Amino acid sequence: MLGILVTNLGTPDAPTPKALRRYLAEFLWDRRVVDVPRPLWWLILNGFILRTRPRRSAASYRKVWTEEGSPLMAISRRQTDKIRTELSARLRREVPVVLGMRYGNPSIAKALEELHGQGVDRLLVLPLYPQYSGSTTASTLDAIAAAVRRQRDVPGLRFIRDYHTDSGYLDAMAASILEAREGRPAAQRLLFSFHGTPLRFRSEGDPYYQQCLTTARGIAERLALKSAEWQVVFQSRFGREEWLRPYADETLVRLPGEGIKSVDVVCPGFSADCLETLEEIAEENRHLFLSAGGESYHYIPALNDRSDHIKALAGLIERNVCSWLD
Ligand SMILES: C=CC1=C(C)c2cc3[nH]c(cc4nc(cc5[nH]c(cc1n2)c(C)c5CCC(=O)O)C(CCC(=O)O)=C4C)c(C)c3C=C
Numbered sequence: 623m624l625g626i627l628v629t630n631l632g633t634p635d636a637p638t639p640k641a642l643r644r645y646l647a648e649f650l651w652d653r654r655v656v657d658v659p660r661p662l663w664w665l666i667l668n669g670f671i672l673r674t675r676p677r678r679s680a681a682s683y684r685k686v687w688t689e690e691g692s693p694l695m696a697i698s699r700r701q702t703d704k705i706r707t708e709l710s711a712r713l714r715r716e717v718p719v720v721l722g723m724r725y726g727n728p729s730i731a732k733a734l735e736e737l738h739g740q741g742v743d744r745l746l747v748l749p750l751y752p753q754y755s756g757s758t759t760a761s762t763l764d765a766i767a768a769a770v771r772r773q774r775d776v777p778g779l780r781f782i783r784d785y786h787t788d789s790g791y792l793d794a795m796a797a798s799i800l801e802a803r804e805g806r807p808a809a810q811r812l813l814f815s816f817h818g819t820p821l822r823f824r825s826e827g828d829p830y831y832q833q834c835l836t837t838a839r840g841i842a843e844r845l846a847l848k849s850a851e852w853q854v855v856f857q858s859r860f861g862r863e864e865w866l867r868p869y870a871d872e873t874l875v876r877l878p879g880e881g882i883k884s885v886d887v888v889c890p891g892f893s894a895d896c897l898e899t900l901e902e903i904a905e906e907n908r909h910l911f912l913s914a915g916g917e918s919y920h921y922i923p924a925l926n927d928r929s930d931h932i933k934a935l936a937g938l939i940e941r942n943v944c945s946w947l948d
């Protein structure tokens with residue numbers, strides 16, 4: 623039987639220092655995310671980072687936490703349910719579609735157990751990262767490999783590596799931007815803000831940077847934007863190393879001085895709103911821009927569970943499993 627594993631990064635169980643410590647310890651111990659040699663990184667992580675960051679991050683999470691819990695979790699659950707409904711209607715059969723998170727709960731191992739229990743022997747994995755990065759997509763594959771390591775009977779496996787040029791995804795992005803701009807003049811500049819990675823990952827062969835640029839160009843073309851009307855920036859730096867440039871925060875502080883007083887910011891790399899969009903982009907960076915002389919700042923939400931997004935994802939799955947159907 624066919625089954626679908628939908629994955630995303632994962633989020634803490636609660637906006638508390640204790641829950642953050644557990645989440646960050648798992649996340650930041652992943653070599654795909656931080657590749658500092660182990661004995662040294664163990665000392666830095668346990669001696670410094672996990673002593674200070676959990677408290678600070680918990681305070682940030684508290685600002686965006688909802689009655690349904692972490693935004694990333696609530697939205698991921700809605701996406702999974704809607705993908706199941708859409709896909710089952712398209713394929714005219716009940717298709718198990720289960721959510722697994724790379725870090726925290728529900729884990730990928732638990733999701734795979736659930737799918738196995740439902741008799742799934744052909745498994746398609748859809749990580750909800752439109753752009754491939756070793757630190758996210760490949761790390762998801764590592765977790766799947768680790769989970770099936772002790773199974774005698776491993777399912778047939780397909781893995782959607784990225785969908786950064788998928789027309790359903792790009793069309794939905796363009797439509798969401800047009801809708802957000804309805805009834806008001808478009809900002810002078812549209813910023814496409816992607817999560818950053820260390821610059822070194824790029825020189826080591828990670829195609830993430832190029833995929834971000836390609837996605838942004840695809841959306842800008844659909845909106846018929848001129849080159850001065852849009853730009854790509856990278857957010858959410860961590861640590862002292864140089865990350866992909868230009869940095870979102872520095873750019874937003876500089877733009878008012880260059881005469882750009884109104885911006886729209888959209889984050890096409892985040893399939894669901896989360897801490898990094900709702901707190902960092904919609905709040906912190908808004909404040910930076912307005913304090914530097916900016917006059918108008920609009921954050922355009924992620925695609926979340928919009929129906930065109932769900933249809934695009936279901937279409938992507940359908941095309942990847944068609945040879946598995948009888
Ligand atoms: C330490 C290095 C990090 C790399 C490399 C990195 C890459 C990366 N991350 C995402 C998506 C998300 N990251 C999120 C939170 C987050 N990211 C890092 C660090 C790195 N990310 C940290 C420490 C955190 C936790 C929050 C904090 O303490 O600052 C999230 C949000 C999770 C949520 O619960 O809402 C997402 C989503 C991508 C796409 C990516 C590489 C391309």
Ligand SMILES: [Fe+2]
Nearest residue numbers: 631817858898
């Ligand atoms: Fe991150």
Ligand SMILES: [Fe+2]
Nearest residue numbers: 858897898902
């Ligand atoms: Fe952040």
